[in-house]
Amino acid sequence: MSLNLFANSIARFVDLPENERRAIESLPYTTRKVKRRREAIRCGDTPSYLYVVLDGWVGRYGLRSDGSRRITGLLLPGDFCGIHAVCHVPMDQSIVAFTDCRLALIEVEHIEALLAGSPAVAKALWHAKLVDEAISRKWLLNSQNSLQSLAHLLCELHERQRLSIDGASSFALPLIQEDVGDALGITAVHTNRTLRQLREMGLVRHEHGFMHIIDIAELRQVANFEPEYLSLPR
């Protein structure tokens, strides 16, 4: 296992010169395994690494005063978090593993050196951050209508996984309904009912941890999903 997944992820956004690709792939890093449901980074900590997801699913969340949780983003293999390290800023949210997963920890000094020496990479990290932000804002925009919002989340994940799973209309969705609810800002019970609606509309099936997209065109219609904001290649 290495950072070439990270390099590929970066290369989605810029023409990556061969020397800069090598610079990424030769970054020193350590691997950390995190078990399902365990925190990878705690809110309030100032990380000293950039974290790259090597495999598994990871998420960002914050806690409310009543103890309830809101998931504010999902990180898939190749995604990174912890840019806070570069700025010496404490995390405003926590990072949790939704599956057993492996993270690459890259020391901030190496990231700084990379940013200074590899302009294309620096630009790509900005681009990746803009996409990340665009996703957050879509979540804000959608939090109005649970059906549309759930449909949109499924479209988002379908699209983001398209590259790795290559066009498959099913993907492993390791989240339980409570997680999905926490991502949408609704309760687990309501998530259940909303998911049932999508099922009864003949758009999706969720079985054995796999989400099967039956009618992507109609699902996108319901979601009002326009994939451009993800800046992924067609």
Next chain:
Amino acid sequence: MSLNLFANSIARFVDLPENERRAIESLPYTTRKVKRRREAIRCGDTPSYLYVVLDGWVGRYGLRSDGSRRITGLLLPGDFCGIHAVCHVPMDQSIVAFTDCRLALIEVEHIEALLAGSPAVAKALWHAKLVDEAISRKWLLNSQNSLQSLAHLLCELHERQRLSIDGASSFALPLIQEDVGDALGITAVHTNRTLRQLREMGLVRHEHGFMHIIDIAELRQVANFEPEYLSLPR
């Protein structure tokens, strides 16, 4: 009028060496006036400038399929937007003026040169973006409870204005209730009722476009507001 407000804003996040401050303040730019309620940047356009707010209030928003609007962020003097220009990415949301305002337009080439030559500035822009993101995520976190959410927005604006207005417990709030509702993800009617609740609790008064914070301690209690995420000096 010049970019020194922008430089100050940047300098909140890093120790800005004198030469880098001069680099910012000597950036060539043009000024653009935008009238209240007019769009400054349209969703889908790829900007070719970095936009810095010189004066007035500006906001980011997206439209839903039913035509309703969600405001996803507010920009105050010194704040910037349009980093998309650097990455050649189309905007995923639009930028609108809430008051007559003036924007500084800095060509992307100059920004790229600045980023390449001024490491502290580059780091500060990352930091500013992280704060921006943290604000978005707070909005996501709060969108659950309209009272808490409105209280939190007022605390956020109070805190962000603290530096410019210097400790005043009142500030000009040029948004109408419909705007506030669009920022919170609730209707104007419900915003009105929620605001009334805060008024009847003796926490705020809103008169003649000014928001008077009567009991900031209690307001922060209601909002569960913890200012650290804004990375502002004490």
Next chain:
DNA sequence: CGCCCTTTTGAAGAAAATCAAGGGCAGTGG
């Protein structure tokens, strides 16, 4: 003064939360 924009309030209805209970399934241990 009269007009337009905004705020305020009421009443009815919809969406989602909450509370509660039952059911399936996988792993564990007797």
Next chain:
DNA sequence: CCACTGCCCTTGATTTTCTTCAAAAGGGCG
């Protein structure tokens, strides 16, 4: 092999929150 347990999904009934629709009441400005 079966009972037990824990975790998750599912469904029903009730309550709360917010929306929608409608109308009236400021308030500033030509």
